[in-house]
Amino acid sequence: MILLRTHIGATLRASRIAQGRTLRDVAKSARVSLGYLSEVERGQKEASSELLHAITAALDISLGEVLSSVAHQVMSQEAPTLSVVDDAA
Amino acid sequence: MILLRTHIGATLRASRIAQGRTLRDVAKSARVSLGYLSEVERGQKEASSELLHAITAALDISLGEVLSSVAHQVMSQEAPTLSVVDDAA
Numbered sequence: 593m594i595l596l597r598t599h600i601g602a603t604l605r606a607s608r609i610a611q612g613r614t615l616r617d618v619a620k621s622a623r624v625s626l627g628y629l630s631e632v633e634r635g636q637k638e639a640s641s642e643l644l645h646a647i648t649a650a651l652d653i654s655l656g657e658v659l660s661s662v663a664h665q666v667m668s669q670e671a672p673t674l675s676v677v678d679d680a681a
Numbered sequence: 682m683i684l685l686r687t688h689i690g691a692t693l694r695a696s697r698i699a700q701g702r703t704l705r706d707v708a709k710s711a712r713v714s715l716g717y718l719s720e721v722e723r724g725q726k727e728a729s730s731e732l733l734h735a736i737t738a739a740l741d742i743s744l745g746e747v748l749s750s751v752a753h754q755v756m757s758q759e760a761p762t763l764s765v766v767d768d769a770a
Contacts, residue, residue, distance in 0.1 A: 656756030667745030
């Protein structure tokens with residue numbers, strides 16, 4: 593089963609790592625606990641819409657960008673053979 | 682504040698209405714309560730990733746499509762003046 597929180601978490605984590613920032617730094621900036629942010633990033637906890645907003649603001653990324661990235665990840669997982677077909681064409 | 686659940690709810694509702702289906706029908710198919718589905722559609726309740734999966738399956742739409750639509754809605758709300766600039770150009 594494709595779970596939204598898995599992909600949102602991975603996308604948030606990738607953004608944080610790309611910025612060279614720590615969980616502690618982003619959690620503090622977003623005013624969430626370090627443990628909560630860590631669980632969200634690992635797809636173990638659903639982020640409420642309000643906290644997702646706070647985390648994206650702390651990372652200075654737009655929610656739309658995050659969702660666009662997540663949409664692409666989910667679509668590629670839903671149709672994993674499409675790229676193979678494209679390569680063979 | 683742009684809330685993810687508002688846009689997910691609106692997108693699910695639009696898909697259901699486009700199919701001419703009732704809350705009762707989709708709720709039964711997704712095995713969620715009618716009240717829960719109604720609250721999710723109105724953006725009053727966060728859908729867990731598992732129940733979002735069940736609702737999209739009941740609507741026979743892909744999660745990726747839903748998220749792509751939501752991403753576009755959120756991005757247009759995040760940059761509401763862009764289209765005005767485009768129109769003026």
